[in-house]
Amino acid sequence: MRIDSLFYRLAYRSGRPRWDTTQPRPELVELTHSRPAGRALDLGCGTGTDCIYLADQGWEALGVDFAPKAIAIARSRAAASRSSASFTVGDVTRLREAGVHGEFDLVIDIGCYHAIPAGLRDSYVTEVAAVTKPGADFYLAGVADPPATWRLLGARGVNTDDLRDRFGAQFELVDERNAAPAGRAGSFALYHLVRQHPSRLGRRPATDPADTAHSARGHTRG
Numbered sequence: 328m329r330i331d332s333l334f335y336r337l338a339y340r341s342g343r344p345r346w347d348t349t350q351p352r353p354e355l356v357e358l359t360h361s362r363p364a365g366r367a368l369d370l371g372c373g374t375g376t377d378c379i380y381l382a383d384q385g386w387e388a389l390g391v392d393f394a395p396k397a398i399a400i401a402r403s404r405a406a407a408s409r410s411s412a413s414f415t416v417g418d419v420t421r422l423r424e425a426g427v428h429g430e431f432d433l434v435i436d437i438g439c440y441h442a443i444p445a446g447l448r449d450s451y452v453t454e455v456a457a458v459t460k461p462g463a464d465f466y467l468a469g470v471a472d473p474p475a476t477w478r479l480l481g482a483r484g485v486n487t488d489d490l491r492d493r494f495g496a497q498f499e500l501v502d503e504r505n506a507a508p509a510g511r512a513g514s515f516a517l518y519h520l521v522r523q524h525p526s527r528l529g530r531r532p533a534t535d536p537a538d539t540a541h542s543a544r545g546h547t548r549g
């Protein structure tokens with residue numbers, strides 16, 4: 328078993344991990360107020376908070392996580408609140424093998440990609456591209472500089488250069504916001520990517536997201 332998978336399995340088995348706030352991300356609440364519901368996929372969904380929130384807002388929401396205990400908790404929370412959110416155990420770098428098929432209108436990743444080892448990131452991109460609709464929104468939140476202990480697990484963090492290099496052929500990076508917790512210095516950022524339409528595939532983005540960076544609000548779950 329990979330060391331990152333072992334780490335997360337143990338984290339959920341030994342109680343509630345510190346990132347598991349049970350509150351949906353504030354940016355998600357804002358987002359669902361401004362667009363119609365469709366199909367949503369939560370990559371590294373943990374115990375399902377954001378997925379259950381999306382289902383409550385009318386989305387057909389599916390969460391994927393490779394930690395079986397996290398998925399068990401997510402399913403029982405969904406059942407307890409009569410939520411239509413569904414969950415599956417699977418590796419986000421092998422989505423289709425886990426039975427996850429598109430097309431999704433919205434994909435979120437809160438604190439998952441930033442810990443994906445470098446050697447698996449291209450597979451992650453291929454899989455996400457395979458299940459998203461042209462024009463789909465993809466919100467990805469993570470830290471730029473993981474601490475040394477995370478790096479031992481393979482975490483490499485996330486930044487605009489990495490996202491442009493890896494996703495640029497299929498997704499346009501349209502926004503970046505600081506999403507650090509209030510009152511704390513931090514490098515937790517929320518990136519907004521949009522799946523390009525086939526006619527635009529491979530083109531460079533028209534705008535530099537660094538020029539449109541906003542200041543933030545919200546809390547971290549990284």
Ligand SMILES: C[S@@+](CC[C@H](N)C(=O)[O-])C[C@H]1O[C@@H](n2cnc3c(N)ncnc32)[C@H](O)[C@@H]1O
Nearest residue numbers: 335371372373392393394418419437438439548
């Ligand atoms: C920091 S937690 C965040 C969980 C959840 N998104 C939240 O905000 O509470 C990262 C999650 O990603 C999952 N994860 C990490 N790498 C994964 C992979 N390759 N495939 C599936 N899940 C993964 C972990 O098990 C963990 O639940």
